[in-house]
Amino acid sequence: MTSDVPLWEVFVRPRRGLAHTHAGSLHAPDADMALRHARDLYTRRQEGVSIWVVPAAEITASSPDEKDSFFDPAADKIYRHPTFYELPEGVAHL
Amino acid sequence: MELLALGDDALIAAQRLAEWVSRAPTLEEDVALANIALDQLGAARMLLATVGDEDELAYRRDDHQFRNCLLAELPLGPSRGDLDFGWTMSWLLMLSAAQLLRYTDLAAVADEHAAGIGAKAVKESTYHLDHATMWMHRLGGGTEQSHRRVQEAVDALWPYGHELTEGVRDRWLAIVEPVLAEAGLTRPADRWRPDGGRVGRHTEHLSYLLAEMQSLHRAHPGAQW
Amino acid sequence: MPAVAGAERLLGEVEEAEAALREAAERALDGEASFDAVIAADQKIEPRDAMPDAYRAGLIRQIAQHAHSEIIGMQPEGNWISRAPSLRRKAILLAKVQDEAGHGLYLYAAAETLGVSRAELDTALLTGKQKYSSIFNYPTLSWADMGAIGWLVDGAAIVNQVPLCRCSYGPYARAMIRVCKEESFHQRQGYQSLYVLAQGTPEQRAMAQDAVDRWWYPSLAMFGPPDADSTHSAQSMAWKVKRFSNDELRQRFVDMCVPQAEILGVTLPDPNLTWNELRGHYDYTSPDFDELMRVVKGDGPCSRQRLAHRNRAHEDGAWVREAAAAYAAKKNRKVMA
Numbered sequence: 001m002t003s004d005v006p007l008w009e010v011f012v013r014p015r016r017g018l019a020h021t022h023a024g025s026l027h028a029p030d031a032d033m034a035l036r037h038a039r040d041l042y043t044r045r046q047e048g049v050s051i052w053v054v055p056a057a058e059i060t061a062s063s064p065d066e067k068d069s070f071f072d073p074a075a076d077k078i079y080r081h082p083t084f085y086e087l088p089e090g091v092a093h094l
Numbered sequence: 095m096e097l098l099a100l101g102d103d104a105l106i107a108a109q110r111l112a113e114w115v116s117r118a119p120t121l122e123e124d125v126a127l128a129n130i131a132l133d134q135l136g137a138a139r140m141l142l143a144t145v146g147d148e149d150e151l152a153y154r155r156d157d158h159q160f161r162n163c164l165l166a167e168l169p170l171g172p173s174r175g176d177l178d179f180g181w182t183m184s185w186l187l188m189l190s191a192a193q194l195l196r197y198t199d200l201a202a203v204a205d206e207h208a209a210g211i212g213a214k215a216v217k218e219s220t221y222h223l224d225h226a227t228m229w230m231h232r233l234g235g236g237t238e239q240s241h242r243r244v245q246e247a248v249d250a251l252w253p254y255g256h257e258l259t260e261g262v263r264d265r266w267l268a269i270v271e272p273v274l275a276e277a278g279l280t281r282p283a284d285r286w287r288p289d290g291g292r293v294g295r296h297t298e299h300l301s302y303l304l305a306e307m308q309s310l311h312r313a314h315p316g317a318q319w
Numbered sequence: 320m321p322a323v324a325g326a327e328r329l330l331g332e333v334e335e336a337e338a339a340l341r342e343a344a345e346r347a348l349d350g351e352a353s354f355d356a357v358i359a360a361d362q363k364i365e366p367r368d369a370m371p372d373a374y375r376a377g378l379i380r381q382i383a384q385h386a387h388s389e390i391i392g393m394q395p396e397g398n399w400i401s402r403a404p405s406l407r408r409k410a411i412l413l414a415k416v417q418d419e420a421g422h423g424l425y426l427y428a429a430a431e432t433l434g435v436s437r438a439e440l441d442t443a444l445l446t447g448k449q450k451y452s453s454i455f456n457y458p459t460l461s462w463a464d465m466g467a468i469g470w471l472v473d474g475a476a477i478v479n480q481v482p483l484c485r486c487s488y489g490p491y492a493r494a495m496i497r498v499c500k501e502e503s504f505h506q507r508q509g510y511q512s513l514y515v516l517a518q519g520t521p522e523q524r525a526m527a528q529d530a531v532d533r534w535w536y537p538s539l540a541m542f543g544p545p546d547a548d549s550t551h552s553a554q555s556m557a558w559k560v561k562r563f564s565n566d567e568l569r570q571r572f573v574d575m576c577v578p579q580a581e582i583l584g585v586t587l588p589d590p591n592l593t594w595n596e597l598r599g600h601y602d603y604t605s606p607d608f609d610e611l612m613r614v615v616k617g618d619g620p621c622s623r624q625r626l627a628h629r630n631r632a633h634e635d636g637a638w639v640r641e642a643a644a645a646y647a648a649k650k651n652r653k654v655m656a
Contacts, residue, residue: 237638240642
């Protein structure tokens with residue numbers, strides 16, 4: 001609650017077999033406390049089986065200004081998707 | 095140890111911890127302390143229900159009928175009405191370490207129902223102890239002021255640890271002493287050993303706590319809520 | 320206990336808002352999506368997107384006020400935790416007040432994505448620079464107030480908040496979905512608690528009626544000034560932050576409460592409350608908006624007390640926060656060495 005308390009991003013794995021997803025953020029002076037606060041704040045209703053906390057300042061994000069150059073080039077590479085390939089009838093398990 | 099005594103420890107501890115609601119040093123800690131209070135209250139309800147009616151036991155007994163240890167009923171600061179965070183964490187360290195041992199023993203008894211309560215409460219106490227330990231390290235190793243304040247709290251509360259740990263003292267010391275050492279705090283000498291809680295001879299503080307807790311319930315005898 | 324009419328419907332709307340959020344995310348926008356195009360397409364604005372300054376400032380003000388309300392709102396209910404008349408009620412109330420702290424934290428986090436720091440937000444609350452909901456400046460005088468707050472105050476809050484699940488700002492919409500889902504138990508427990516009192520001893524019944532008498536108009540005032548006097552409404556609706564006007568939401572709340580009051584067996588303190596066949600709504604007496612403005616400006620019965628309590632907690636905790644920061648700094652130095 002003072003200006004120096006770092007911000008942490010919290011990622012929760014909801015169940016075994018699922019990836020960690022971003023749940024929110026919180027303030028804590030260090031990683032151990034961030035982890036414990038994350039447990040108390042974001043899994044009060046059994047929402048998770050595993051938690052990551054990451055210092056928000058350590059996250060490098062792509063910029064919205066570069067959105068086009070970053071992501072649009074992938075748009076025409078439809079051959080990366082399995083639906084691009086037509087298969088002869090009767091082929092299974094592919 | 096008697097289930098009633100264990101249940102009273104948890105009930106009175108929950109009532110004390112709930113005093114922190116909306117007053118903690120950070121909002122994140124407010125949530126954490128409420129979690130611990132809820133765990134204590136949950137354990138108290140299960141334990142009291144094995145002995146009788148939980149509300150009859152909580153609301154209709156006078157102070158001399160309570161069997162909690164003196165530590166549980168002490169104000170969470172040097173005097174009545176005080177709320178001191180260093181004091182509270184020292185108190186929680188002592189209490190949760192003892193509860194962890196009592197519940198571990200309870201989980202091993204033959205009675206399946208009682209053992210089930212113990213097994214659930216062991217997990218909760220482990221977390222409470224972990225929370226207190228984390229803060230003892232930070233307060234003991236933080237600033238000069240925090241070190242001084244938490245040492246004063248440990249010194250003041252230490253005598254009440256004797257009654258708290260009757261029968262499990264060595265195991266309890268094996269948990270608590272390393273925490274104090276790691277936090278750079280001095281383990282107080284064993285001198286004064288206040289007791290009486292287990293036979294219903296309490297401090298002056300318990301009847302105030304009960305007066306507040308029981309006031310509404312007692313004002314409406316027989317009412318349902 | 321009879322079912323709370325409307326509660327399921329509102330929770331259904333939260334689910335729909337969540338589905339709409341996912342569905343909107345699937346719809347790709349053509350080319351360079353400007354702020355206006357995103358809003359027009361009912362998509363979400365995300366933290367690092369370009370946005371008008373007034374949109375950002377308005378959202379910060381609104382989300383902060385919302386977060387502050389959760390935090391100050393812990394006090395009037397926290398007031399009765401120690402005296403809850405059964406252990407079950409004590410546990411429920413404690414869990415509810417704890418949720419409010421949690422919801423305040425979700426909302427502070429959403430506000431921070433707009434470039435304001437938590438420290439700035441704390442200071443704005445502690446100095447009274449930013450407001451919180453005027454409702455929390457009223458005292459909780461009896462146990463029945465816990466029920467009345469759950470039913471009326473949380474009920475009004477949910478009516479206000481459910482449309483915010485569709486707000487155009489992504490982090491706020493997502494926080495509100497989470498908050499609304501978690502709060503669905505708050506209103507129910509309040510109603511059920513009041514129901515038990517209303518069926519109880521004569522003293523309990525009187526306690527329940529008195530609480531409803533005191534909380535009804537302040538709850539109506541929670542929807543804000545009438546549409547004609549509402550300063551932020553029009554722009555807020557155009558930007559899809561707000562989806563319904565103050566008066567629309569107030570009417571929705573009144574229509575919900577009347578049948579619920581009948582089932583409870585309490586009387587809403589408004590002699591003019593009558594069904595209007597033509598409008599298809601209940602006619603009702605408006606709350607005293609002059610009183611609302613006085614309370615908003617800091618002259619509510621508990622305004623000074625609530626802020627003093629928050630400031631005291633902040634000051635008393637300073638040494639603890641300093642200790643934790645000092646410890647973290649020492650540990651960091653050790654890692655660097």
